[in-house]
Amino acid sequence: MSSNSSEVSALIRREYEQGFVTDIPTESLPPGLDEQVVRAISAKKSEPDWLLEWRLEAFRYWSQQREPQWAAVHHAPIDYQAISYYSAPKSRPGPKSLDEVDPKLLETYEKLGIPLAEQKMLAGVAVDAVFDSVSVATTFKEKLAEAGVIFSSISEAVREHPELVRQHLGSVVSYRDNFFASLNAAVFSDGTFVYIPKGVRCPMELSTYFRINSANTGQFERTLIVADEASYVSYLEGCTAPMRDENQLHAAVVELVALEDARIKYSTVQNWYPGDEQGRGGIYNFVTKRGECRGARSHISWTQVETGSAITWKYPSCILRGDDSVGEFYSVAVTRGRQQADTGTKMIHMGRNTRSTIVSKGISAGQGSNAYRGLVRMTPKAENARNHTQCDSLLIGDRCAAHTFPYIEVRNPTAKVEHEATTSKIGDDQLFYCRSRGLSEENAVSMIVNGFCKEVFKELPMEFAAEAQKLLSVSLEGAVG
Amino acid sequence: MLKVTDLQVTVDNQPILKGLDLSVGAGEVHAIMGPNGSGKSSLAHVLAGREGYQVTGGEVCFDGQDLLALDVEERARRGLFLALQYPVELPGVSTMVFLRESLNAVRAQRGEPPLDAAAFIKLLREKARLVELNPELLKRAVNTGFSGGEKKRSEILQMALLEPKLAVLDETDSGLDIDALRIVADGVNALRSPQRSMILVTHYQRLLDYIEPDFVHVLAGGRIVRSGDKSLALELERRGYGWIAGEAAA
Numbered sequence: 194m195s196s197n198s199s200e201v202s203a204l205i206r207r208e209y210e211q212g213f214v215t216d217i218p219t220e221s222l223p224p225g226l227d228e229q230v231v232r233a234i235s236a237k238k239s240e241p242d243w244l245l246e247w248r249l250e251a252f253r254y255w256s257q258q259r260e261p262q263w264a265a266v267h268h269a270p271i272d273y274q275a276i277s278y279y280s281a282p283k284s285r286p287g288p289k290s291l292d293e294v295d296p297k298l299l300e301t302y303e304k305l306g307i308p309l310a311e312q313k314m315l316a317g318v319a320v321d322a323v324f325d326s327v328s329v330a331t332t333f334k335e336k337l338a339e340a341g342v343i344f345s346s347i348s349e350a351v352r353e354h355p356e357l358v359r360q361h362l363g364s365v366v367s368y369r370d371n372f373f374a375s376l377n378a379a380v381f382s383d384g385t386f387v388y389i390p391k392g393v394r395c396p397m398e399l400s401t402y403f404r405i406n407s408a409n410t411g412q413f414e415r416t417l418i419v420a421d422e423a424s425y426v427s428y429l430e431g432c433t434a435p436m437r438d439e440n441q442l443h444a445a446v447v448e449l450v451a452l453e454d455a456r457i458k459y460s461t462v463q464n465w466y467p468g469d470e471q472g473r474g475g476i477y478n479f480v481t482k483r484g485e486c487r488g489a490r491s492h493i494s495w496t497q498v499e500t501g502s503a504i505t506w507k508y509p510s511c512i513l514r515g516d517d518s519v520g521e522f523y524s525v526a527v528t529r530g531r532q533q534a535d536t537g538t539k540m541i542h543m544g545r546n547t548r549s550t551i552v553s554k555g556i557s558a559g560q561g562s563n564a565y566r567g568l569v570r571m572t573p574k575a576e577n578a579r580n581h582t583q584c585d586s587l588l589i590g591d592r593c594a595a596h597t598f599p600y601i602e603v604r605n606p607t608a609k610v611e612h613e614a615t616t617s618k619i620g621d622d623q624l625f626y627c628r629s630r631g632l633s634e635e636n637a638v639s640m641i642v643n644g645f646c647k648e649v650f651k652e653l654p655m656e657f658a659a660e661a662q663k664l665l666s667v668s669l670e671g672a673v674g
Numbered sequence: 675m676l677k678v679t680d681l682q683v684t685v686d687n688q689p690i691l692k693g694l695d696l697s698v699g700a701g702e703v704h705a706i707m708g709p710n711g712s713g714k715s716s717l718a719h720v721l722a723g724r725e726g727y728q729v730t731g732g733e734v735c736f737d738g739q740d741l742l743a744l745d746v747e748e749r750a751r752r753g754l755f756l757a758l759q760y761p762v763e764l765p766g767v768s769t770m771v772f773l774r775e776s777l778n779a780v781r782a783q784r785g786e787p788p789l790d791a792a793a794f795i796k797l798l799r800e801k802a803r804l805v806e807l808n809p810e811l812l813k814r815a816v817n818t819g820f821s822g823g824e825k826k827r828s829e830i831l832q833m834a835l836l837e838p839k840l841a842v843l844d845e846t847d848s849g850l851d852i853d854a855l856r857i858v859a860d861g862v863n864a865l866r867s868p869q870r871s872m873i874l875v876t877h878y879q880r881l882l883d884y885i886e887p888d889f890v891h892v893l894a895g896g897r898i899v900r901s902g903d904k905s906l907a908l909e910l911e912r913r914g915y916g917w918i919a920g921e922a923a924a
Contacts, residue, residue, distance in 0.1 A: 620762075621725065622762050623762050623764060625722075625724055625725070625746065625762075626758065626761070626762040626764070627764070627772075628723075628745070628746040628747040628750070629722050629723075629724075629746055629747075629749075629750050629755075629756050629758075630750055630772070630776040630779075630832065630836070631747050631750040631751045631776050631779035631780045631783070631836070632747060632775055632776055632779055633747055633779075634747070636775065636779075640764070640767050640771070640772065640775070641764060641766075641767060643766070643767075644764060644765060644766025644767035644768075644815065645765070645766050646766075647766045
């Protein structure tokens with residue numbers, strides 16, 4: 194309201210609480226990318242030949258590709274030779290127990306609210322902690338192993354369960370999928386692997402916490418989750434990074450495989466450093482996420498709360514191959530300051546009676562730009578397939594932007610597709626009404642925004658719904674100028 | 675309680691209030707009547723602190739404080755309540771949460787501890803009975819999907835909950851059928867107390883059949899042109915506003 198710009202920028206500066214740097218000796222590859230770098234990454238991990246070959250094929254393919262230009266985002270060209278593709282804290286590779294983990298790393302995660310030490314672990318949530326290019330700790334592994342659940346870093350899974358990894362890696366997102374997926378396949382350094390055996394309901398929430406720490410480093414992790422027949426897993430990822438003036442690239446790939454009657458619930462709370470109010474610095478979050486409902490009656494549900502990153506470019510998607518399979522996408526994306534987001538989903542209906550639901554809530558404040566881009570495709574075999582899409586945008590202030598790009602392709606006459614979209618603005622009359630009841634303006638905005646996002650928040654695991662709400666109110670502090 | 679002296683207000687450089695004087699003592703009920711466009715609703719909004727009104731002169735003293743120096747929320751926390759003619763919908767915002775946050779903001783200003791959920795719900799049910807508001811409505815989003823009458827009753831419920839020192843009711847009677855009007859009026863009457871002052875802004879005398887004011891003022895051309903007791907309202911009902919406007923112009 195009458196808050197002057199210096200107060201507002203003070204609030205914005207105060208907002209990003211995870212912007213600290215951990216001072217820890219690291220082992221990094223020099224900036225640059227060629228076949229030698231790909232070989233070096235593979236060698237550091239003592240990978241089998243098939244994986245090195247796969248990386249090299251991906252690298253050769255990537256070298257011939259150009260960066261995609263179709264997203265509604267703007268940024269200076271990325272110099273792929275200026276990025277270091279591997280950085281890891283100097284310590285024994287793949288620590289076996291938490292006692293061997295550098296205390297500075299434990300301290301870092303504790304500061305981020307993710308205690309890894311045995312006595313402080315979050316009850317009911319197992320965590321894989323990824324720091325720059327490597328996984329530094331995974332909690333509750335033994336307890337999960339009792340249920341037959343494999344939860345480990347992907348590097349470890351390549352060593353311990355090569356047949357499972359080889360069978361599924363790249364089966365949902367091929368290395369030829371897109372520019373960033375090819376790059377990731379060539380240089381991915383770590384990530385999380387999950388396997389839930391037949392008929393097992395994973396006894397706790399699984400989560401990965403991604404942290405970028407080193408400067409001039411990209412993070413290229415790969416997550417692979419396989420849910421065998423009639424199993425269930427709920428998985429959550431969180432992300433933060435220090436405040437730096439340069440942009441950093443995060444190009445991850447997530448693949449989900451759900452076999453017959455399996456269910457995967459994947460939630461993201463993304464809070465990468467968004468850059469400062471002039472648009473300096475921040476993470477470029479260019480991520481490919483896709484799940485395949487391979488078996489009949491399988492179910493994949495994506496929930497994302499995207500509040501960070503200078504640029505977000507991601508479309509968590511579902512391939513509904515199995516008959517009667519279900520895909521869901523629930524998203525809240527917030528852009529403020531100079532943040533840009535181009536996000537949405539793809540629902541590819543291939544099986545009969547497949548159903549999908551899309552609920553997207555975009556919030557733009559400051560000079561933020563927010564685009565929803567979604568594809569619903571009904572293939573000729575998708576008899577009686579259904580989709581419902583609801584796409585709402587909320588504008589705060591008059592310098593922000595919201596765009597909607599829905600693509601609908603229907604090749605089966607029995608399919609039903611519904612698309613609803615609204616754009617609204619937090620009205621002066623709404624703010625006045627709240628304030629005339631004694632509420633502060635910030636409290637009023639946060640209440641209205643949380644009301645707007647309610648449908649998505651209720652899909653988050655309970656432990657994280659409160660965190661997401663808090664994150665949203667912090668993120669919008671000072672957004673009303 | 676409230677003393678307005680020579681208040682001058684413009685909207686987009688158009689003078690709306692041109693030297694208005696009004697004095698409301700503790701426990702008094704004042705009705706402000708007047709033709710359309712006379713500035714009645716503007717007065718209500720200026721008192722609550724709504725933006726878009728420029729105060730170009732005069733003073734408003736509320737409970738010993740300079741009211742015009744306070745932000746909207748500060749005024750509310752210090753005991754000023756405005757019941758809106760058109761209550762605003764807040765989709766997705768739970769009525770319960772909204773009312774509780776609001777009450778706790780006012781309580782904090784009074785130096786009282788916040789009410790916990792159980793105590794709050796008990797209090798809310800009690801107050802809802804006062805305005806005969808279906809408690810199921812409180813589970814919905816604020817004013818969303820409420821009928822016109824339900825919105826007005828919800829405003830009175832909020833007033834009952836926040837226990838203001840001064841309540842300004844802006845055309846609370848507009849759009850109400852006779853039964854709804856009686857319910858709203860009963861709620862208002864139940865809240866009359868020696869500590870609570872009220873200003874009823876209304877176009878019609880009808881409301882005053884149910885809520886008996888201590889004073890009636892006629893606002894015309896941005897000024898109070900005549901003040902009296904309840905009989906003034908009856909005279910207006912009989913003769914219309916024309917004769918007063920004519921006198922004021924003369």
